[in-house]
Amino acid sequence: MTERVVAARQSTTAMEISAKLLIGDFNGLPVIDVDAKVIGIVTAVDILRALKQGKSLDALRAADIMTRNPVVVNQNTEINEIIEIILQKSIILVPVVDERRKLVGVVGRLDILQHNLNEKFVTIGQMGTTGGTGEY
Template sequence: MMMQDDKPSRFDRLVVAHVMETQVQVAHPHTKADVIASMMIEGFGAVPVVDDQKRLIGIVSEHDLLVSLDRKQKWSEVTAQDVMARNPYSVRPEMEIGTLVHVLRASGLIRVPVVDAHDKLIGIVARRDVLRAYLSDGSTTGSVSTEA
């Protein structure tokens, strides 16, 4: 995403740590599905699952909960460990924004947990965070139109 004069824009120099959300609601393996669904309504469409040391062990998505509904499971009896995707894809805070864009596009993921070198959850980054960073870069040319 180089500018016309081949100087990197501020956006091109960003890393995941610059755009990630650090206030993340988390679940634990025994958190009930109804509690997780409530978290999703108030926050993100996926809730990371961590162990007692805050290490990422899974993630529960809206899709996972829909599958649970389709199976006629009672959320008051279903836990995160019953429905979570284990060993989810994650990124590191020092990953360059261009690499993140590629990862999100290639994987089809909407959001991805951010972990440190010890696999401890430190944030989450979503497609919209990347879009917001690009729009606030100030180096974009042209204008944004709100007309249909």
């Protein structure tokens, strides 16, 4: 589960959400109310759908394009159950909520893969610039 979650408000514009998706390298954002309760989710697919329909991303709000009442799980949900939800619903991420439906994190496809596959790899060194030579 990713606990540092970027979420949108209902009034956040589709343009702002698009920028956040690109900058944060996210595929979707939960939409929360004033009490941080999950009320929807906006994904890159929702943005693409709006663009295809010729809508202005500046004029659309999260409330206009979000999937309302998305599937959510609690912190105690077994990983296999989350995988089953992701597969059955063909979704990319599932918000994790507490007993009051307040957002506490998200579990995405990549979170599950990273958790299960990273133990087989070792990272050595740092990511950095190439020094201008074009060589890695």
